[in-house]
């Protein structure tokens with residue numbers, strides 16, 4: 001069973017003016033597709049038992065994977081999972097403030113306020129060296145936490161459940177923002193899909 005590109009639930013231009021249509025199109029049809037193609041290629045050389053495992057299971061136990069496919073699954077499986085979530089974490093009707101009761105209370109408890117969370121998240125996103133992601137996760141202890149991952153590493157590989165993430169690879173913003181990553185980070189908050197974040201929080205908080 002080969003992985004395929006998940007349907008994008010909005011048009012490429014839906015997130016404008018914050019993220020431009022051309023960036024969305026290339027990011028989704030070229031970059032995300034390439035992770036999928038390379039993941040499928042790696043899995044095609046792996047054992048049937050490995051091919052039948054859900055992607056999240058593979059990423060949770062990278063150390064147990066055969067060395068011949070470990071790096072390819074880490075990079076491309078992570079790339080597929082991270083981007084599949086990233087598209088859902090944004091919406092045409094996104095932005096403003098967190099509005100779900102669960103995540104709002106959890107943010108207040110951990111960070112004191114939403115602006116305090118934003119400040120810490122932005123600082124993390126700005127300082128990812130090279131390519132990577134900034135995340136809001138439910139940590140192993142059940143509390144919210146901010147973390148970053150290099151390249152396409154997925155938070156679940158370290159036992160953390162992501163509920164919001166920001167792709168800070170240059171391919172995510174360079175056409176519109178060039179070297180101005182901080183401007184992209186600021187603009188991105190206008191398209192955050194808080195409904196999805198709340199759903200993920202409710203789904204995952206119970207499992208930790």
Ligand code: MN3
Pocket residue numbers: 027031083167169171172
């Ligand atoms: Mn990307």
